[in-house]
């Protein structure tokens with residue numbers, strides 16, 4: 507299973523104690539999922555939330571991107587069917603044809619950028635349509 511997560515320690519709003527948040531994205535049963543869990547070490551504050559769909563909450567995306575850095579998706583191999591690429595992109599991102607064309611241009615030139623799980627998910631959708639694509643993960647931000 508392709509998965510990426512990050513653990514963040516923050517302050518609990520209820521008691522001021524240390525709250526540990528566990529944030530992640532993963533691919534399961536052909537869908538892109540995101541999840542967030544939190545638990546306070548000092549009081550009873552805790553939650554667990556999980557959902558799937560093309561839209562991962564921006565807060566979760568940013569946490570993953572700042573921890574792991576962005577991944578880049580590129581087309582590989584010989585010229586692929588533009589129609590197949592557009593269909594895959596429209597399905598993954600739920601965008602209009604015009605928007606899909608802009609994404610396809612990006613994919614062909616600089617590559618698409620997103621979280622590792624998002625790019626792996628898009629790559630899988632492309633592969634289902636016989637479009638070969640590869641994900642390059644960039645180095646994590648310096649620390």
Ligand SMILES: [Zn+2]
Nearest residue numbers: 518521546549
């Ligand atoms: Zn607390």
